[in-house]
Amino acid sequence: MAWFSRRDRRSSKPNPGEQRLTKREVGRVPLLQVQGLDVYYGRAHALQSVSLELNQGVLGIVGRNGMGKTTLCNAIVGLVPASGSVKVAGEEILGLSPHEITRLGIAYVPQGRRVWPSLSVDETLHLVASHRRDVERIYTMFPRLGERKRNGGSQLSGGEQQML
Template sequence: MSALLEIENLRAWYGASQVLHGVDLRVGAGEVVALAGRNGSGRSTLAKALMSMVEADGARRFAGVDLAPLRTFEIARLGLGYVAEQRDVFPALSVDENLRLGLAKRGPGARAGALRASPRGALRRAPRFTIDDAHALFPILLERRSARAGVLSGGEQQMLALARALVGDPDLLIVDEPAEGLSAQMAARVGACLHALRERGVALLLIEQRLELAPGLADRVAVMGHGRIVFEGTPQALVQREDVVRDWLGVG
């Protein structure tokens, strides 16, 4: 499987505090990789480093394009989407306005060389997800299309954040703790959305603490601890590593 996302010796800081200490990771085209670990292990910082949202160095390439000199919106326009743990909807805008802000944009905002190297290839390809698809996956967003995003429940805001990322037509989507704080019913709907993404060929870097959504979804699992990858393998291989589960995931 060809590498879509390549990370080598990635380090990152918040001010003088170093959080990532040399992370190596790859995600193939259409692959689902679950990134697990305790809170504070560096998982969210890794996502932010990829999106140029924190100070970082080391190699990070998307479809062969060096991400280091790019700004966040340029990275997004390459086809690397990001759904933050905080959801980050625009509370004063309507649901429909939030979705339309996520629509894929190409051209002046992205560097020409980066666009040519993008896995999208010719820009004539039809998007994999439209606003109609988002409404089909999350009917509540159609019902509440005129409501301000700030009045939605936490679960509804998570669905809106995911849908907004989808209509950006990503080739790889980073999703940080998508089921955190959601009811079992809402979490199941989010899980169905992630499965639909995989079926349509979108690669996923799925950040989870307890791997609730990963079984049956992830091709590989990477476990982080103290800002490094301490295990990488299949979900089945992780189950056999009781030491990794005990020492780095904090469960039985």
């Protein structure tokens, strides 16, 4: 999961009753605050009242298989239904769609890499992009992919495959 310092593209006007934090206040609150997070898969209680606070920096979530690491990340970015509270820089995001959460600058890159090994980077991007300008924008965001545009997916490093 990553936080990109990107301006919120939603309306700059807060909803009635909603208060936005100033830049100074944002520096004083945890970057990520999870309180009482519960996730169910059917009748199975996968996450039980998880609470944590993270300040800005680098973080790793470590645990044995089946302990809820992926479910926690999926709940934070809105990929699975959850109850409780998830705040980023003081702003509640639980209940927003994954698309809305991404627009706030929060992303989750799962470990699995689904690349076509025989297609070049350029062929892959043109296959999945809606417009040519999207491909150029991707090359601008990830210059390393531009350098490797003729390489096949299987020739990329793990990090490059995640970029792709």
